[in-house]
Amino acid sequence: MLQRIVGVLTFKRSTFEEIEKDSSLLPMAALIVLISAIGAGIGHVSVLSKVGSGSLIATVAWTFVGWLLFSVVIYVIGVIIFRGKAGLTEILRLVGFAYAPMFFTIIVGLLAFVGIVLGMLSVALAAAAMVWFAITLFVAVQEGLDLSVGKTFVVVAISLFVYLIGLGVVLKYVG
Numbered sequence: 001m002l003q004r005i006v007g008v009l010t011f012k013r014s015t016f017e018e019i020e021k022d023s024s025l026l027p028m029a030a031l032i033v034l035i036s037a038i039g040a041g042i043g044h045v046s047v048l049s050k051v052g053s054g055s056l057i058a059t060v061a062w063t064f065v066g067w068l069l070f071s072v073v074i075y076v077i078g079v080i081i082f083r084g085k086a087g088l089t090e091i092l093r094l095v096g097f098a099y100a101p102m103f104f105t106i107i108v109g110l111l112a113f114v115g116i117v118l119g120m121l122s123v124a125l126a127a128a129a130m131v132w133f134a135i136t137l138f139v140a141v142q143e144g145l146d147l148s149v150g151k152t153f154v155v156v157a158i159s160l161f162v163y164l165i166g167l168g169v170v171l172k173y174v175g
Contacts, residue, residue: 008100016143019097020090029096036102037063071095073159084145094140101132
């Protein structure tokens with residue numbers, strides 16, 4: 001598992017191809033999403049609790065919903081519209097593994113607990129983790145769907161847009 005995570009974190013395309021082909025890796029992808037969700041939840045609770053909001057359970061739940069939503073939208077746009085070549089479970093595995101950079105949000109949460117100076121550092125680390133996630137997601141989608149760079153960008157951008165709309169709806173009614 002660790003070797004695959006390192007391969008994803010270093011954008012090793014052969015690792016993404018291996019994940020795409022190995023159907024037994026779906027539980028591992030879900031575990032990566034879970035660990036990432038817990039890290040994000042710690043970060044959200046530590047930062048948002050200071051302003052009166054924040055729930056580890058809600059963050060973990062939304063992260064899983066986001067993973068499924070991202071994967072389905074990527075599948076629909078990538079396969080149905082752009083004629084990419086992948087099954088939904090392949091996309092679920094690849095997108096799940098793409099969450100690996102979000103492990104570092106655990107550090108973000110711990111730094112935010114300490115104080116304002118380290119809290120500002122945690123914001124920078126969170127931004128870096130999000131950019132890293134975006135890049136791993138892009139590589140995962142491109143490898144999984146066998147699309148050009150331009151088509152992959154459109155698929156990822158639309159999927160992110162749908163995800164953000166979903167997040168906004170959730171926050172409006174839950175948050």
